[in-house]
Amino acid sequence: MHPHPATGEGSGTAGALTGNRLDAAFSRARQEGRAALLVYITAGHPDLETTRRLVPALFAAGADVLELGMPFSDPLADGPTIQRSTQQALRQGVRLRDVLSLARELRDGGLDRPLVLLTYANPLLVNGLLDDPSPLARAGFDGVIVPDLPSVESEEVAAAFAAVGIHLIPFVAPTSPDEHVRRVASGRGGFVYCVSVTGVTGARHRLPGGVVDLLRRVRAAGPRPVAIGFGVSGPEQARELAAHADGIIVGSALVERIDRAAGDPQGAGAGAGPGGDDRASAVVAAAAEFVASLRQAIDPGGRQPAQLLRPSP
DSSP: OOSSOOSOOOHHHHTTOOSOHHHHHHHHHHHTTSOEEEEEEETTSSOHHHHHHHHHHHHHTTOSEEEEEOOOSOOTTOOHHHHHHHHHHHHTTOOHHHHHHHHHHHHHTTOOSOEEEEOOHHHHHHTTTTTOOHHHHHHTOSEEEOTTOOHHHHHHHHHHHHHTTOEEOOEEOTTOOHHHHHHHHTSOSSOEEEESSSSSOOOOSSOOTTHHHHHHHHHHHOSSOEEEESSOOSHHHHHHHHTTOSEEEEOHHHHHHHHHHHSOTTSSOTTSSTTHHHHHHHHHHHHHHHHHHHHHHHSGGGOOOGGGGSOOO
């Protein structure tokens, strides 16, 4: 994801959205006195079938929002962990149409939790989805993150997305000018993606100084929920940041666990070949266990309801 905030300056139009699952998730977390938990996985990593199984399992483990990454050949803002996951998905032929079909299948199967598409601008542009994002809405996405969308285009794109019930998610970084912070924080709907560090994505054992000050700065600038990402590596960091943010975003650390459980991040995928189902089950179990530990860390008092670990029937 991009270190320089580019998206979401068209925040006013988003306020017209009603009934968005993303807004409901943040509202529910706020009512429960905790930060929302947002997790990222790459669609098609380690394979599409495992992704299909991962999504409901991660919600059952305690995720409030799931960011589904669109594999892209030139992910400039992603670190090596997510780059490897996207390369693996691309080798299997996963494209935008597959990601939209996957989301639609999940919705048709009864999934009613927030899904956010994370994609670079080019796949949207070449498919005409910046001007007409209705296929994204029909697939069931509640929000879209476009790290490299030029700021000059974000107003128009945000309006087009809002017209079909989708939030365009804005970024704020430590280097963001006050004017940008005020503009995106004063919007309504969705959330502000607060980048904790400059550079590419990746789990970090230590978060840089000034993160709490940045969160305070953004939250003081307006009512829009603020979620912190880029570098959250585990439960301890999540717990620390949850006291200062409306949402915690975990991506690379989860993708790393999926890689380890798959056993061969450079191979054909967890669901391919003999024993693939066993490997897919191991991936789902490891990922769900990690998400459950994150949710436990940010729940008030560190308590986790037992039902979070039980997948939906």
